[in-house]
Amino acid sequence: xxxxxxxxxPKTQVKTQTKSGRVAxxxxxxxxxxxxxxxxxxxxxxxxxxxxxxAPSGIIGxxxxxxxxxxxxxxxxxxxxQIFRSFSFAFIATIIALLISxxxxxxxxxxxxxxxxLRGILLTLVIxxxxxxxxxRTFAWKQIFSNDSWIVNVLKDVGIFGADxxxxxxxxxxxxxxxxxxxxFMTLPIYANLDRLDMRLVEAGSxxxxxxxTTFRKITFPLSLPGVISGTLLTFIPISGDYVVASxxxxxxxxxxxxxxxxxxxxxxxxxxxTASALSVMLMAAIVVLVSAYVRRSGTDDLL
Amino acid sequence: MAIDFVARGQDLELKGIRKEFPGFVAVDDLHLxxxxxxxxxxxxxxxxxxxxxxxxIAGLESPTKGQIxxxxxxxxxxxxxxxxxxxxFQNYALFxxxxxxxxxxxxxxxxxxxxxxxxxxxALELVELEHLAARKPQQLSGGQQQRVALARALVNRxxxxxxxxxxxxxxxxxxxxxxxxxxxIQMEVGLTFLHxxxxxxxxxxxxxxxxxxxxxxxxxxxxxEALYERPRTAFVAKxxxxxxxxxxxxxxxxxxxxxxxxxxxKVTVLTERSEKQTGxxxxxxxxxxxxxxxxKPEPNSELNVLGPGxxxxxxxxxVSNQYQIDIxxxxxxxxxxxxxxxxxVIELGAQVWISWKVKHSFGLSDLPSGTxxxx
Numbered sequence: 001x002x003x004x005x006x007x008x009x010p011k012t013q014v015k016t017q018t019k020s021g022r023v024a025x026x027x028x029x030x031x032x033x034x035x036x037x038x039x040x041x042x043x044x045x046x047x048x049x050x051x052x053x054x055a056p057s058g059i060i061g062x063x064x065x066x067x068x069x070x071x072x073x074x075x076x077x078x079x080x081x082q083i084f085r086s087f088s089f090a091f092i093a094t095i096i097a098l099l100i101s102x103x104x105x106x107x108x109x110x111x112x113x114x115x116x117x118l119r120g121i122l123l124t125l126v127i128x129x130x131x132x133x134x135x136x137r138t139f140a141w142k143q144i145f146s147n148d149s150w151i152v153n154v155l156k157d158v159g160i161f162g163a164d165x166x167x168x169x170x171x172x173x174x175x176x177x178x179x180x181x182x183x184x185f186m187t188l189p190i191y192a193n194l195d196r197l198d199m200r201l202v203e204a205g206s207x208x209x210x211x212x213x214t215t216f217r218k219i220t221f222p223l224s225l226p227g228v229i230s231g232t233l234l235t236f237i238p239i240s241g242d243y244v245v246a247s248x249x250x251x252x253x254x255x256x257x258x259x260x261x262x263x264x265x266x267x268x269x270x271x272x273x274x275t276a277s278a279l280s281v282m283l284m285a286a287i288v289v290l291v292s293a294y295v296r297r298s299g300t301d302d303l304l
Numbered sequence: 305m306a307i308d309f310v311a312r313g314q315d316l317e318l319k320g321i322r323k324e325f326p327g328f329v330a331v332d333d334l335h336l337x338x339x340x341x342x343x344x345x346x347x348x349x350x351x352x353x354x355x356x357x358x359x360x361i362a363g364l365e366s367p368t369k370g371q372i373x374x375x376x377x378x379x380x381x382x383x384x385x386x387x388x389x390x391x392x393f394q395n396y397a398l399f400x401x402x403x404x405x406x407x408x409x410x411x412x413x414x415x416x417x418x419x420x421x422x423x424x425x426x427a428l429e430l431v432e433l434e435h436l437a438a439r440k441p442q443q444l445s446g447g448q449q450q451r452v453a454l455a456r457a458l459v460n461r462x463x464x465x466x467x468x469x470x471x472x473x474x475x476x477x478x479x480x481x482x483x484x485x486x487x488x489i490q491m492e493v494g495l496t497f498l499h500x501x502x503x504x505x506x507x508x509x510x511x512x513x514x515x516x517x518x519x520x521x522x523x524x525x526x527x528x529e530a531l532y533e534r535p536r537t538a539f540v541a542k543x544x545x546x547x548x549x550x551x552x553x554x555x556x557x558x559x560x561x562x563x564x565x566x567x568x569x570k571v572t573v574l575t576e577r578s579e580k581q582t583g584x585x586x587x588x589x590x591x592x593x594x595x596x597x598x599x600k601p602e603p604n605s606e607l608n609v610l611g612p613g614x615x616x617x618x619x620x621x622x623v624s625n626q627y628q629i630d631i632x633x634x635x636x637x638x639x640x641x642x643x644x645x646x647x648x649v650i651e652l653g654a655q656v657w658i659s660w661k662v663k664h665s666f667g668l669s670d671l672p673s674g675t676x677x678x679x
Contacts, residue, residue, distance in 0.1 A: 203364050204397035206384040208411035208456070215385075218410075222401050 050277035061271035068274065075278040079262050083279075086258040087286070089171075089246070090239040093178040094186075097235050098228065100179070101186035105227070109194035110220075126187050134181060138250045141177055142168060145251070169253020177245035182238065186231040193227025194220075229298050237287055259283050313496030314375030314388075314463035315340040316361065321370035323356050330356040332520040334370070338464075338513075343490050343497045345511035347504055349543065353520040354500045358466050361498065362391050375463055385414070390457035391466040395473070396449045398441035404428070404452050405437035411460040427459035428452075430489065447478045454486070458493065467499040471506060483510055504544050508532065516540045536579055538586060538672040547588040548637045549672050550610075557581055562667065567633035571608050571665065578667025586668040592640040593664040596629065596656040608665065610634055611657030618652060629658060 053066035076083070104126065112119040129137060144151060145167040155161040167173050197220060205215035221228075243260025246252035252261070259279055266276035321334040331353040338344045346354045359365040361372060363384030372380045379387050390411065398407050409424035417423070428434045431451035441449055450470055457465055467486075471479045487510050490497050501507050507514045508528035515525040516539070524531060524540045531544055541547035550571050552564035563572040564585055573587045589608075601609055613631030620643075627639045627650070637658055650656065 198397070200393055200395060200397040201399060203384070204391070204393060204399070205410075207362055207364070207389070207391045207393075208460070209385045209414035210410070211383075211385055214414065219399060 046277050046280055049273050050281050052274045052277075061273075063273055071274040071278045072282065075275050075282065078275070079259070079279060082257050082259055082262045083282070083286075085256070086240050086260070086283070087290075089175055089178060089258060090236050093175050093182065093239050094232050094236045096175070096179045097183050097186040098232060101183055101231065102190055102228070104183075105187050105190035105194055106220075109191050110197060110199075113199075123191070126184050126191075129181075129184060135244065135250075138177055138181065138245055141173075141180065142250055145173055168251060169248075169256065171256060173251040174246045174256045174258075177251040178239050178242060181245065182235045185234040185238070189230035189234060190224060190227040193224050193230075197223060225298060229295065233291060233294075237291065240287055241283055313340045313342075313465075313494060316464055316496065316498065317371075317373040317376075318357070318361075319371040319373065321357070321360060321367045321372070323353070323360060323365065324368045329520055331360070331367075334521060336515065336522065336525075338496060338498060340375075340496050341494050343487065343499065343510060343512045345499045345501060345507035345514045346517055347501055347507040347514050347544070348517035349502055352517045354502075354517050355468060357517075358391070358468055358498065358500045361464070362389055362466055363387050388463040389466060390460050390462040390464075391468060392450075392453045392457050392470040394468045394470065396441075396453040396470075398449055398452055398456070400441055402440075403437065404433065404439050404441060404444070407441065407452060408456045408459055410456065415460070423459055424455075427455040430458065431455045431485075446473055447482060450474065450482060451485075454489070458489070458495070461493075462495065464496045464498060467497060467501075469501050469503075470499075471501075472503075479506070486510065508544070514544075516544060518543070532590075534577060534666055535588070536668065537670050538588075538668050541588045541666070541668060542672070546591050546638055548591060548594065549586050549588040549668070550634065551584065551586045551671055553584050554582055561662065566610065567631070569610050569634075571610070572605075572662045573665035573667045574663055577663075577665065579669035580667060584671065586671050587665050588668060589660050589665050591626070591638040592624070592642075594637065594639045594658050594660045595641075596627065596639055596650070596658045598650075598654070598656060600657050601659055606662055607659045608662055609657055609659045610637070612655045613637065613658070615650060615652055615654050615656060618650075629656060631658070 048065070049063075050071055051065075051067050051069070052063035052071075053068045055062035055064050104122075108119055108122045108126070112122060143149065146152070147166050147168065152161065152165070152167060156163065156165070201219055201223070202215055205219045206212065210218060240258075241260050242258065243264045244250055246256045246258045247261050247264075248254070257265075263276045263279050263283075266272045266279070316336070316338040318334050318336040321331055321336075322329065323331040334353075334357060346357060348354045356365060360367050363379070363382060363386075367380065370380070371378055374388065379389075398404075399410070402410070405421060405424050405428065408427050409420040412420035412423050425434060425437065428437055431454055433448060433451055433455065436444060436448065441452060444452065450473075453470065471482050471486075474482060483506060499507070499511060508531075511528065513525065514528055514531055516523045516531065518539050524536050526534075531540060535541035535544060535547065538549060541549060550564070550566045552566040552571065555563045555565050555570065557563070557575065560575050561572050562575055562578050562581060562585070563570045564587060565571075571587050575581065578585065578587070600611070601607065603609075610631055611629075613629040613634070615627055616630045616636075617626075617628035619626040622643070624640045624642050627641065629637045629639060631637060639658060
């Protein structure tokens with residue numbers, strides 16, 4: 001889904017302009033106006049904010065227009081660990097979510113293909129978490145993993161945990177929370193793709209001497225790559241910028257802050273708008289670069 | 305140009321195969337033997353169990369009961385990828401993410417045989433598509449895809465090649481051309497071919513032996529000529545070409561002939577060409593064996609004569625004209641007359657008699673559906 005948006009928008013625009021220009025333009029207007037107002041404008045505003053200088057008055061939260069590229073250097077040197085942590089967490093959580101989601105999606109789309117009831121129930125279960133607010137669900141995990149929860153107590157009783165061990169605030173808790181929250185975003189695109197898998201191709205594979213494992217590796221998985229790419233993008237991008245799960249109010253601790261948390265703190269608490277903006281711009285640029293490299297490398301042009 | 309085939313085709317034997325699906329029996333007590341190197345066609349209407357049979361031989365379905373032997377070896381419980389059988393699927397099932405060459409090389413690679421790409425290239429030469437090796441399947445036309453599917457199966461030199469209505473998606477002209485090519489390739493490589501089709505012309509045209517299948521069992525098996533000239537059941541008589549069938553009680557059976565009474569007239573068949581000798585029997589004749597006459601012919605023991613009847617429909621089909629003649633108390637009779645400029649000028653509504661030689665009649669073992677023993 002996501003990469004389709006990346007890859008095909010320019011093409012369709014060119015086509016519509018050359019063909020029946022006026023009608024297409026009218027139909028595109030709402031979208032263009034929306035994008036202009038709610039994407040381009042804030043983006044320009046953000047970039048301008050990232051280049052501001054402190055006001056001579058010295059009052060906290062007062063900044064003047066300027067071209068201060070030092071804000072970027074400051075943000076990078078000051079928050080390098082958080083930037084690195086964001087992408088590491090996003091990478092690890094995306095991989096874990098993929099490993100969990102692919103079998104779920106495969107089971108629902110392929111194995112349960114002839115059992116509509118089972119399929120409906122399983123799909124509902126995948127979507128069910130959306131019925132409850134993201135914040136509430138994350139908060140529930142905070143309760144489950146809290147220091148006096150039965151999980152921690154059991155782990156202490158069986159000797160895996162020492163007397164002063166804990167879960168909340170650890171990298172594990174944050175990655176767990178991220179994986180948990182983004183599993184549906186990984187599962188659904190893969191499911192949508194595998195749902196269209198032509199089983200006759202799988203049969204052809206087994207007819208041509210490929211064992212079930214080889215058939216999966218050579219046929220099913222390569223054909224499902226567009227779904228995997230959509231799913232990983234829909235997971236990786238929001239996780240990179242997530243500021244809820246890793247915050248100290250939820251599953252994070254002092255040592256787990258991600259870019260999102262730093263941006264939030266700079267905007268809302270420290271009121272250092274230029275640094276917060278510079279971090280946001282860098283996060284966006286880094287995601288664009290990483291995602292383009294990823295999409296290009298996975299050769300989606302060749303995929304269906 | 306030909307691939308150097310070491311393995312030759314092997315014979316296939318089905319023993320008492322039965323396949324049940326929830327709620328119905330697709331194949332029932334099927335016995336079949338296909339000798340090595342033969343082009344065998346399994347012919348039947350959709351839903352007759354022919355595709356299920358093919359899928360069981362390929363290993364894609366497992367029989368409820370019975371045994372499948374390939375070259376004398378029991379393969380019933382073998383997984384599809386362990387069987388020396390390849391299939392050309394109805395929709396070709398080419399892998400869309402691989403080039404044509406990689407598609408063809410797939411089986412060789414899986415068996416870890418040397419030089420997969422060279423072998424694939426040679427197989428593509430056999431089907432005259434070597435210049436398209438680098439393309440993706442969806443960039444090819446239907447006929448080209450069909451040939452890639454054939455090459456992908458043939459390159460593995462299977463003991464048995466299964467063809468699941470592989471020509472069904474092609475237009476008539478291309479289908480004719482592919483039929484000729486397929487037959488030529490089969491003769492060249494000497495593999496055992498099992499071709500499943502509902503197209504009776506295709507089956508008769510290509511196969512050495514045709515088995516007509518209906519409702520999960522084989523109605524009749526034989527060479528195309530034998531099936532056409534001597535259908536044994538009403539189903540075969542009607543499914544394989546067209547037939548006029550007359551039902552009546554036996555009047556007398558003597559001196560090598562059996563006669564039945566049809567609406568007061570006598571219809572005769574040679575005893576050796578009849579499955580049944582007593583009671584109520586059905587006698588058929590092919591439309592092109594029947595002639596029509598404007599005057600009642602002289603009685604002749606060599607001829608069956610019915611009529612008079614009225615011509616209700618005339619169709620021009622190019623090589624022949626097809627006439628429908630409605631004979632009171634007998635029913636509709638179809639007659640094909642070749643367009644050689646000699647047939648009498650007959651118009652719609654004309655009164656005619658029909659006649660055919662006794663030796664062209666065939667007696668069936670059953671009655672056409674819709675007639676009962678009590679009628």
